Amino acid sequence: MNTITNDTWILSVGTFLPLVGVLLMLFIPGSEERTHKQIGIVTSAATLAVGILTLLRFDFDQSDKLQFFVDSEWISVISSNYTIGLDGISLPLYFLSMAVTFLVMIYTWDNMPDAGNPKPFIMLMLILQVGMAGSFIAQDLILFFVFFEVVLLPMYFMIGVWGGEQRQYASLKFFLYTMFGSALMLVAFLALFFQTGAASFSFAHLAEAGALVDRDVQIWIFAGMFIGFAVKVPMFPFHTWLPDAHTQAPTQGSVILAAILLKLGTYGFVRIAIPMLPQGAKAWAPVIGILAVIGIIYGALGCLAQTDMKRLIAFSSVAHMGFVMLGISTLTEFGINAALFGMVAHGLITGMLFFVAGSVKHRYHTLEIKRLSGLLIQMPRLGWILGFSAMASLGLPGLAGFWGEFPAILSAYNPNFGLSVGLYRTLMVIAALGTVLAAAYLLWLYQRTAFGRPNPEFTATPHPVGAGVDGEHHDVHIHDVTPIEWVAWTPFLVAIVLFGVYPQLMFDVMDPAVTALVEQVGAGIP
Template structure:
């Protein structure tokens, strides 16, 4: 497979989940078991194709667009159907196909009420198409279409299969993200009409070295900032996230944390920085301050939580703060840190939500006090897995969570590039506060492990038979457990892929 001529492979991979959703819609609803396994088959075929694309990817030319298709789409508005992969988008694209496969395997045994696997898996496949398209679209209009596509399936996944407050959480998610999208679309239109652009093509706009003057870029960046910051989500635009995660079904939370949140940070890196570099330079210190506030705020909120899933949700606010701190550094190391942090968070926090879902299946509650301690006694394998993933999330060296956080802080104060030379005192203060956030992160995760794993089971659970990790859980979790270690021991699995692409992108940003 030649990555320069096999654009068809990317298109097939992109729309295969959508075709699979159509296939599931044709299956009789009574075929419950067959529908669940069809979901596994569809996601497995799509993932196998993405593995083949990854194997054929020319890593020596990762800064160039590969598997590219660029054809006229809507001639009336000069929009093209332009999809491709480079070193920045490939790891996220890969993750977008791995997680739905693992979720489909998990669903063969565990599906929340009211069941209906045909609708559930169909919405998951539609969501996968929207997320994957966002990472490969190189036309602003096409990017916006895929960006908006994810709203509907996630709204119904939360609203139909979520917890007791699912209607509130789903509407809040929908309205928040739609509100941000409106400002983002206005900014895209301004770039085209007021900024003097003649194309919607992201690569062409980036290579042009900036659209419009400094004042225009500042206002346009503000509009794009709202759209992407809400999706990340950054403090103070984060309030939809804890509710959405808490009420979402397990699969919804895994995909929301594992992939959907990455759309916002990816948008900053792919679109906002290279197309509006002067606006990005002006906003970078503000982004850095908000990111660090989010790190501390998320950690303090975690310390106050009584619900395991809500604690993990607030931890995402802090972890994504480190990603945004890397972006705010405005240098190559910072962008590398942000992209690595995206993948690490997707793998680690996605796994944490799998564990939280299975915890609820066993105890029928997520309240830490009701569960009590003694999981090392009652379900020791589960307790070990929870410990392993929690220490990865708190940033233990040798596991995936460490490199994104450490590199982001290092990049923020590195001289000779970015904004550390201009705002040295501010960025040093931000890194010091962020480092305090890592201590708080260790504190709330270790406290969680102490309360749940150690000690003896409470009287309520002492004689209650609880099943340890099931076979379907081992199968659906093992790839993530391996990746957590592999990314920690050999971070070049991600860093090495994106080097050239990040170098090209920062050349446009700093050159603009």
């Protein structure tokens, strides 16, 4: 793999900068809540600034090559290096993680979860950002594994401390599922390492040497990685942690989980499992495709059965990630491009939906669909944003969601490398039916919550005397989108439209890298 070694500092700084904020906050007492929030915003803004600089310095004409490449010694004894780099596949996700963390920080200014205590909350979010960004730049299996795991504890605490009523159960479930996946994944990584001659953990080396491993061995190793990544995605039948975690997590946690964390799994498939084990990938592709389509239908049916708005959005994630995995399982350039696009689009759209759900919860103190109605009358702007995000989520052409789903379905028409055409065309038809179901559950959700007259229990005069600090809030009770929310949300909304109208913006960056990847996979399949 070709590499470019310009601006070698930029990725390390961009990844580890949040730790500076964490260190700073360690020495400030927790009672100074405003200062902590300010440090959080400033740190994540600085990180985002480095991210923007990365975008500017990125050579878009050579996005198939690893740029800002660094390869320095780390744990020489086990031949693991600090190897980092960025190409067209990882750039959008790397940047997305920075942007989302920054916007979530801004949102936190006004919307601290009920448990309070912003100091540890913001510190955890910053550590989380290090893990997420690091996973996308790592070009060494052990380094990737470390970053992948760094994400685990902060998210566990975010759900467990600041989450809803069932938070302890949900957080433990999240933790144990992921831990189980990553333990098997680690065994698979080590097996791959030894099968390729125990020379190096670097992606480039393993992608070359992995293809030479026996087909049967590849299938076994792929199985280990499959479980690790499939839990994270999550794919049916490993998805059961997701509805609980999403529903119980605080808004910030849900947004980050949906926008970035789930992508670590799909990214792992694209970046690690498939290029390193081409024959294993080919053998497993039909299984992935079938499970993905089951996920699409199952997720959609799950959505139809939900009575809680946030849980519904969580189940819709299962369905959306099904489309992404279907695209990946075709092993075509077209499908993988669609999947990568779908990852970013889903991050933006579902992240936005979770923001809206968080704000609805904040105002009504409930997310029960039955009790909500007439959002458009009580909060016209929030109602419209919900409608907009729901349309984007169901894949309306002209918005970002469309470019993730439609090409993914289309790619199944003609799978690569002699995968069974009959099977994939069947999958295609079923997946297409899934989009109809998606329209059904999203429109039904919208109809029930936004249309009609507001529920009388929320229109009655608010509490006579608002108690304590929140007094002011209680007087206005149901208020429309606040300025802070506008600041945090506008970039999401703009991006959804922008990528919907002009998807080339992202496809152009990804395509050369994806082409190179698929070529490499093809070379490994006899």
